[in-house]
Amino acid sequence: MDETVFETAAADAAANEQTVRKGFWPKVARVAGKLPFSEDLLAAYYCAFDRQTPMQVRVILLGALAYFVLPIDGVPDILPILGFTDDAAVLATAMKVVIDAIRPEHREAARRKLETAE
Incomplete structure (x- = not known):
């Protein structure tokens, strides 16, 4: 592959990581109780920021998480019920x-976080 493709992918991943680090927890705090996919969302977060996770997996998950965090997406999040369907679809696809990279400890961390948030 062309070296510029890798450079572009690395730049996109870095931008997505910054977006996710900045906006993830505030948005989760606002909406986690309303989302049926909260555990998957948190497991994806923990996997994406695990240093043992392969880079290509991190790039995919960070892209999906950035889509969740960004206020502008396919279906506006302010719409009742439908607002998070596109976020759920992007996350499910990612x-x-x-799936093999999301380990039991990522899921357990997600469950613990959800229990403490209730």
Whole structure:
């Protein structure tokens, strides 16, 4: 592959990481109780920021998480019920691709976080 493709992918991943680090927890605090996919969302977050996670998996998950965090997306999040369907679809697709990288400890961390948030 062309070296510029890798450079572009690395730049996109870095931008997505910054977006997710800045906006993830505030948005989760606002909406986690309303989302049926909260555990998957948190497991994806923990996997994406795990240093043992392969870079290609991190890039995929960070892209999906950035989509969740960004206020502008396919279906506005302010719409009742439908607002997070596109976020769920993007996350589900990303997780299907990287399912083997999401380890039990990522899921357990997600469950613990959800229990303490209740």
